[in-house]
Amino acid sequence: MRIYVTGYGVISSVGENSEENLLALRSEKTGIKQGKKTYTERFKVGEIHWSNDELVQRFNLTQHASRTAILGMIAAKEAFNGHLLDPEIKTGLISGTSVGGMDVSEIAYKDFLSGESDDLNVYKNHPSGTTSEQIAKELGIDGYVNTISTACSSAANSIMLGARMLLSGQLDRAVVGGTDGLSQFTIAGFRSLMIFDEEWCRPFDETRKGINLGEGAGFLVLETEETIKKTGKKPLAILAGWGNASDAYHQTASSPEGYGATLAMKSALSVAGLKPDDIDYINAHGTATPNNDLSESHGIKTVFGSSIPPFSSTKSYTGHTLAASGGIEAVFAILALNKGLLLPNLNFKQAIEETGLVPVKSYSEGNDIKHILSNSFGFGGNNSTIILSKV
Structure with a gap:
């Protein structure tokens, strides 16, 4: 269903x-x-x-x-x-x-x-x-x-x-x-x-x-x-997959290796019946803390290997809205999905030394985007991922 x-x-x-x-x-x-x-x-x-x-x-x-x-x-x-x-x-x-x-x-x-x-x-x-x-x-x-x-x-x-x-x-x-x-x-x-x-x-x-x-x-x-x-409502997107994992690494920090993030993303892909190569854009949690961004980067590299899709954090637009962030960013993902948008990671200049990942640096539209993965990670290692797909 x-x-x-x-x-x-x-x-x-x-x-x-x-x-x-x-x-x-x-x-x-x-x-x-x-x-x-x-x-x-x-x-x-x-x-x-x-x-x-x-x-x-x-x-x-x-x-x-x-x-x-x-x-x-x-x-x-x-x-x-x-x-x-x-x-x-x-x-x-x-x-x-x-x-x-x-x-x-x-x-x-x-x-x-x-x-x-x-x-x-x-x-x-x-x-x-x-x-x-x-x-x-x-x-x-x-x-x-x-x-x-x-x-x-x-x-x-x-x-x-x-x-x-x-x-x-x-x-x-x-x-x-x-x-x-x-x-x-x-x-x-x-x-x-x-x-x-x-x-x-x-x-x-x-x-x-x-x-x-x-x-x-x-x-x-x-x-x-x-x-x-x-x-009789018109479908605007498909909620294709979701996953939650708790690594319980620390009260306020994520595991440095990104174990919880990895499990959440893999679970969402499994529910959606998709492979990592099917994801066209990642709306990352990307809080800009030293711990989160390194942990999430490791998780992304583990799941997507050498074929990492375009990714970015939109928190440099809105600030970190805490419990609201997953809802706001789900809306951003649907807008990106239906209009072919790649959203820039504002203020990025230099890749994290340990991972070397480079996010989307400039806005573009008209891209072929069918599936978007969106991450939301909370205190206590409560990691959640949803996947939204084009109708």
């Missing part, structure tokens, strides 16, 4: 919908700039420069919620646009997040300490599951709602779970992806790991020092062939 993508939506620092994101990718325009908020102003981040209230008004949302939920609502609404709810079509939502409603809790905690407020009910907006419930409510989905929180692989794992639930007949249609908003907690957490780059990040470059954080959301709508016959 084939799983089709019949809708997609995205918001990031380079655009508030898929069309604007595509324009930024084509023009090689980054969204990474000096932060504007009190807790981001010292750093280069992929920040969306609308307040929560402005986003609610701008996108006609029905709920005031945490930033993570609001960004998720925006991307999910774009993806679900034109899809009608039908009691005969079992529709669910699976959303990945790592931050949840932390931005709301941070404000409430400060107000509580200062004596400005003693209303601790606001903490009910913090749990990760609450953000998913709020996104589902915005879409009118009141059946199956679930949350995945596996750090930076969350959205990819949400896509994977949605596909498996469609194949098992538990759902007919699934809205899947991820969302994360920037918060003081996020900034402080990654600062403690000492993997921030004070300059513009450089994925897969020998001089890479670390990440630029970002925020955003990306969602897909998945349907089976039988559901498409009922909905």
Whole structure:
């Protein structure tokens, strides 16, 4: 049974919908700039420069919620646009997040300490599951709602779970992806790991020092062939394969040899029934940390040998959006798939000495692209890969 993508939506620092994101990718325009908020102003981040209230008004949302939920609502609404709810079509939502409603809790905690407020009910907006419930409510989905929180692989794992639930007949249609908003907690957490780059990040470059954080959301709508016959929706891509592996090498680092990455990519190829030579482009996880990029490079070399397809990281556009990255990059992959795009790895100058791999350095379109592999790797060695194919 084939799983089709019949809708997609995205918001990031380079655009508030898929069309604007595509324009930024084509023009090689980054969204990474000096932060504007009190807790981001010292750093280069992929920040969306609308307040929560402005986003609610701008996108006609029905709920005031945490930033993570609001960004998720925006991307999910774009993806679900034109899809009608039908009691005969079992529709669910699976959303990945790592931050949840932390931005709301941070404000409430400060107000509580200062004596400005003693209303601790606001903490009910913090749990990760609450953000998913709020996104589902915005879409009118009141059946199956679930949350995945596996750090930076969350959205990819949400896509994977949605596909498996469609194949098992538990759902007919699934809205899947991820969302994360920037918060003081996020900034402080990654600062403690000492993997921030004070300059513009450089994925897969020998001089890479670390990440630029970002925020955003990306969602897909998945349907089976039988559901498409009922909905009449046009397939935009095929979700051909997926794989997850946990190497459990370290709490925050990937194995230097890329064991988990290798297993995830091989598993996805097996599910898709494809050979490594069938992949035409890799959207790499590529966080620009010394550990990740070396580990992923070794994994790519192990899987693809001497015939490595064009690859690049798009995190130098958006920043690392954590749990949302797999959803945002799945949308980028579909755009690349349907328009024959090879997306550049911005800021690359010098190959990593140990591997010598050179990513795509300049934008091009009109390429013959049938299959794209997209990697998303999270803390604890939770490695996930999806493969999207042309219809």
